[in-house]
Amino acid sequence: MREMFERMDDGLIDRVFQPVIDWLGDTLEIDGMRAARICTDISAFAWVLSQAGELGRSAASGRGPELAASMVLLMIGLSAIMVLRTVFQGSSGKGGRANAANPLRAAMHTHRLTSLFWVLALVIKTAADPAGVATIALFGVGVFGAAALYAAACSPPTARRHIATERRGRLALQGF
Secondary structure (H helix, E strand, O other): OHHHHHHHHHHHHHHHHHHHHHHHHHHHOOOHHHHHHHHHHHHHHHHHHHHHHHHHHHHHHOOHHHHHHHHHHHHHHHHHHHHHHHHHHHHOOOOOOOOOOOHHHHHOHHHHHHHHHHHHHHHHHHHHOOOOHHHHHHHHHHHHHHHHHHHHOOOOHHHHHHHHHHHHHHHHHHOO
16 A cells, blocks of 8 residues: 555656646746745635634624633644645755756655545545635645645755766766
8 A cells, every 4th residue: 555655756756746846847947936925825814714704603602711722722723724834945956966866756755645535534524515705615635735745755856867967978988
């Protein structure tokens, strides 16, 4: 089962997100880390939207502990999303060598797999619950959170171009 998830993870990076990041880089000059930060920003907005109704109900009820619990939940979620954004911000522009592998691809493997399970659970929850702003916004949190993790795992275009050029040079030297 682990091998299946690893193949799916690699497939999502290489066949879905890498082409999108390449296109964004070519047309809008947005690299993977910037795309990941944009996705975390959208995810944070969706988190606030998903909690707004409960926060409003708690405030309207006049019960302090319920309101405090809603506020704490809102802040914990935003904090978690912003920690992730900080990781992506700190990883931007790094890489050292032009052919260096993206360290977040391996380092965040477990995070990506967990996010896929979370998105699957949110699909089930969204299908089971009546469609409302909070339910759809929570689904958006999961989708954009997962998209951020996958965008951050993509290789920068300069590293891939360097590796491809190096491979072509070796193949030419070998007579292929």
